[in-house]
Amino acid sequence: MSEKKYETPLLDELEKGPWPSFIREIKQEAERPMVRDLLGVLERSYEEHIGHWKHGGLVGVMGYGGGVIGRYSDLPEEFPDVSEFHTFRVNQPAGWFYTSGALRDLCDIWDKHGSGLTNMHGSTGDIVFLGGKTTSIEPVFADLTEKGWDLGGSGSDMRTPSCCAGPARCEWANYDTLNACHEITQAYQDELHRPAFPYKFKLKFAGCPNDCVASVARADMSIIGTWKDEIQIDQEQVRAYAARGMDIEREIVELCPCDCISWDGQAMEIADGECVKCMHCINHMPKALRPGKERGAAILIGAKAPIVGGALLSSVFVPFLEMTPPYSDLRELIEAIWDFWGEHGKNRERVGEFIQRVGLGKFLEQIGLDPVPEMIAHPRSNPYIFFDDEIVAGAEA
Amino acid sequence: MSEIAVAQVAEAMYDLVKSTHGKKNLKPMDLTKAMIEQFGEGCDKQICKQAIRELIDSGRCIYSYVGGSYITLPPTATA
Numbered sequence: 001m002s003e004k005k006y007e008t009p010l011l012d013e014l015e016k017g018p019w020p021s022f023i024r025e026i027k028q029e030a031e032r033p034m035v036r037d038l039l040g041v042l043e044r045s046y047e048e049h050i051g052h053w054k055h056g057g058l059v060g061v062m063g064y065g066g067g068v069i070g071r072y073s074d075l076p077e078e079f080p081d082v083s084e085f086h087t088f089r090v091n092q093p094a095g096w097f098y099t100s101g102a103l104r105d106l107c108d109i110w111d112k113h114g115s116g117l118t119n120m121h122g123s124t125g126d127i128v129f130l131g132g133k134t135t136s137i138e139p140v141f142a143d144l145t146e147k148g149w150d151l152g153g154s155g156s157d158m159r160t161p162s163c164c165a166g167p168a169r170c171e172w173a174n175y176d177t178l179n180a181c182h183e184i185t186q187a188y189q190d191e192l193h194r195p196a197f198p199y200k201f202k203l204k205f206a207g208c209p210n211d212c213v214a215s216v217a218r219a220d221m222s223i224i225g226t227w228k229d230e231i232q233i234d235q236e237q238v239r240a241y242a243a244r245g246m247d248i249e250r251e252i253v254e255l256c257p258c259d260c261i262s263w264d265g266q267a268m269e270i271a272d273g274e275c276v277k278c279m280h281c282i283n284h285m286p287k288a289l290r291p292g293k294e295r296g297a298a299i300l301i302g303a304k305a306p307i308v309g310g311a312l313l314s315s316v317f318v319p320f321l322e323m324t325p326p327y328s329d330l331r332e333l334i335e336a337i338w339d340f341w342g343e344h345g346k347n348r349e350r351v352g353e354f355i356q357r358v359g360l361g362k363f364l365e366q367i368g369l370d371p372v373p374e375m376i377a378h379p380r381s382n383p384y385i386f387f388d389d390e391i392v393a394g395a396e397a
Numbered sequence: 398m399s400e401i402a403v404a405q406v407a408e409a410m411y412d413l414v415k416s417t418h419g420k421k422n423l424k425p426m427d428l429t430k431a432m433i434e435q436f437g438e439g440c441d442k443q444i445c446k447q448a449i450r451e452l453i454d455s456g457r458c459i460y461s462y463v464g465g466s467y468i469t470l471p472p473t474a475t476a
Contacts, residue, residue, distance in 0.1 A: 065460030155466035195466030
């Protein structure tokens with residue numbers, strides 16, 4: 001065990017200024033040799049402009065293939081206490097709601113077995129414990145499960161689903177994101193813990209198109225709350241906004257991306273058939289405008305960050321789906337995608353890349369969905385969908 | 398066609414993992430496809446899923462991560 005302390009002039013710079021500092025946080029735990037070596041190897045990285053970590057390997061708990069990410073320093077002789085610095089992903093509760101007691105339990109477990117450093121939360125949404133030895137893996141898992149926690153996903157599995165706060169504290173929730181996320185997590189425990197896919201598969205539940213969980217940029221399947229009918233308008237409140245100084249023409253009408261709002265100084269009208277549910281008007285006039293009453297979710301497929309190929313945003317697959325338990329239609333779609341992509345996807349090929357390779361037309365045919373206009377961004381712009389000859393002939397006749 | 402026993406599929410999977418160890422990384426779907434080819438109609442994805450679970454829960458095989466997730470032998474089995 002190293003007692004060495006490191007000079008960290010470059011890291012010390014990051015403590016300056018009024019803002020919170022991750023270096024200051026790490027230094028608070030620096031009585032632990034593991035954390036001292038972490039500071040040492042990080043200072044080295046800042047000096048050399050290169051990371052000194054590698055990840056992967058054989059670490060995990062018995063029976064699971066996900067939840068622990070093996071992490072090793074490539075300078076184990078110089079920094080022996082971070083030669084193993086594994087990451088644990090702990091499945092967060094839907095919407096990230098905790099009691100203070102639950103947080104104390106988590107911190108006590110991690111103080112006892114690991115570095116004491118956490119990341120609340122990782123970009124997947126999990127609670128992240130940073131820095132544990134291989135020998136700590138099973139004891140951490142035992143203590144977590146005793147308190148009712150479980151590990152999340154990692155590797156080529158269904159990653160821990162995450163959701164926004166939804167109806168628990170947001171007026172724009174078009175479905176119960178918390179319940180949907182919880183139910184889907186419970187339904188697919190096998191897929192969460194036992195990697196069986198070509199690569200990762202992320203599900204994110206957003207209650208409205210504001211998409212506070214950024215599902216459209218990161219989830220292989222984005223479940224985004226929407227509505228079918230007209231935006232609810234309270235004309236009295238619209239006039240009240242105008243009376244308080246809001247320039248409705250400039251701030252709302254002219255900024256509508258589909259040019260579907262009009263305002264004559266007394267009443268607002270919205271051509272709902274043209275609305276793309278961008279939320280701009282609703283966000284700006286929350287007292288006057290609300291989503292419609294016929295609510296559900298749009299299902300989008302194929303987003304990913306640029307690790308292997310380039311970044312992709314997800315595309316609409318199902319324009320509207322009622323989101324009521326037990327979410328049978330959603331589950332049927334998820335399982336159809338897993339079945340086709342699981343069998344034919346290449347190693348490390350995300351579902352969005354797979355669709356680009358095999359073609360949207362073939363993908364839709366295999367998972368049993370009919371093409372709909374909402375799948376196409378602009379007329380004649382989609383190279384994937386081909387209509388049967390008889391349909392084309394019928395249209396031309 | 399009679400259904401193949403999960404244990405029989407698990408045994409065949411284990412033999413495949415062992416024979417390719419150190420030469421080729423196998424994903425669960427690689428094992429599944431190989432078993433369906435080996436046993437024919439009596440073997441399906443569900444049986445293979447159960448067989449993989451049996452191998453992992455018994456500790457005869459473990460998951461590894463090398464860019465993606467694979468099924469391999471535990472270090473003790475190859476020492």
